[in-house]
Amino acid sequence: MNQRKRGGMTWGLGVGILAALSVGWGCAPSAPKGARKAAGTTSDLAVAAQKTYVAPGDLDEFYLFSSGGHSGQVYVYGVPSMRHLATIPVFTPYPATGYGFDDDTKAMLGNLTWDDVHHPALSETNGDYDGRWLFVNGMSGRIARIDLKDFKTRQIVGPVPNVSGNHGSSFVTPNTEYAMMASRFSIPIPKGTVAPIERYATDYRGVVAAIKIDSKTGQMSYGWEILTPPFDWDLGDAGKKISDGWMFWTCYNSERATGKLEVTASQRDRDYIAAVDWRAAEKAIADGKGEMVGGVKVLDPRKVPGLIYLMPCGKSPHGVDVSPDGKYVIGSGKLQGVTTAFNFEKIQTAIRNKDFTGDEDGIPVLKYESIKDAEVPVGLGPLHTQFGPDGYAYTSLFVDSAIAKWKLGTWEVVDKVPMSYSIGHLCAAEGDACSPKGKYLVGLNKLSHGRHLSVGPSQPESLQLVDISEEKMKLLYDAFTEPEPHYAQMITATTLHPIEVYAKEDNKHPLAIWDIKDAGVSRAGNKVTVKVVEVRSTIYPTAIEVTEGDTVTLAITNIEQTTDELHGFGLLDYNFNIVIDPGETKTVTFKADKPGVFPYYCTNFCSALHQEMQGYLIVKEKA
């Protein structure tokens, strides 16, 4: 069956939908006939081509930072060309840039050399992207910070205590006070505690966690956590403007079920969105109300009321998104045909009036009818919502495989555009900030079959560029990406000012050298330090002699001060390749554990005599 037909069908909320929602469609339908004309008539195609064409030498208008899912990476695209510009390795070694092989990045990764990146979060000032840092979550309970000065991963914190399955992350507050996290898979806490699965509902706990961010350096440190029932926290978004100070997270499995969750966790008609007053939590911690659990201060809402409330939401909601003015909190049951717009002021009134219908482990449940403004009939399987500059909202529809455009306030659905196929997140230009830019929207789709040359069973995912500058949305372009795009963020290119060379005077590395005369070997017992200089087109020294059993540290400085002049250092038979950018020093430490002669060479093509950039490590047999 093809996807379009499936999307057009009216499905009940029964098993059919549950089956359709499970990952993959179980079959691989061929491309719908006419897919090649998706952009419309010939003249439409010419217009679309012009809108996405960035001539050779010209630059794109936006950067798109797309999560790389279980690749552990972040992909950088230019918009509107959709050209892939860079891969930023975060949780995974990446020989192309030497990441995870030199001493510093290897230590930063630790023993976990994979993770699952879902949600990039650009740093914000007053609710708008400031272009300083990009935070990304790892499902293992980590958050990483990428510095947008050099597009390098500079810090990984975690696994954060008590957070298990960090899906609801990383979402930053409007002035980047915190990166927020939440547990998807509740466990007995602190980690290491054992309780049988039969005691899930009572002995397993979730948490929402705040990671503090230093406003000058971006350095992250553990903040505080709030204990929650064992729901599966899914996605979050920070309040902004009038709702600044609040944080929202969706959950599924408010049933506290185990086993076959697609059935057991879909029994209730409603799950929840948590509304967390993070300023109140901050104050409670300052007042000493936190208790140490697993090495971090945790607040128990039973003992400290007023921190967290539950907003009933359609069954098994996924995304939650706050409108640019901070007034509306949009959340959808992913099995429904409507998305709900909650009104922040009504939420505050309901809290003040104690307009509750009950509680969950001491957390008050707000009355749905009192806090909602509208149920917008967007279509089937609403997941995520982004915003334009003109009061329009865009909601991805997984089951319908489409994007719906609708108006905040009038709740009118004005347009739909099909996606090929099965859209998850979507990303409009600065579309989750206080000042969305409009123009472009990218659908991040799960399936792409028939839209590209076949590459066998491991099919790429698709990014579809949509023009949102006019009343009607128009599909412009199909691009493809490696697994697994979840969320992405798009930032005006001119907001970023990346460096292209590390200035010599900024290099404070203790082993940096700038003169080839200083290159060479020094020894302390069986510890050998080799200061290495790389410059077109020689690696100094050209031969390095050590003894079997020595622990060798190579400190390699690329003394170039010219853009684009990277050098590599690959050592044959040893498991590393290092890449050193202009002006940078990196170290790599290894044990010379076998005698022999091992060539090393520059792996980055750097000059006409790049091929000559080689040398030998001679490991003498132990006497």
Ligand code: K7E
């Ligand atoms: Cu919808 Cu992990 Cu944000 Cu995937 S998530 S789609």
Ligand code: CUA
């Ligand atoms: Cu240096 Cu190639």
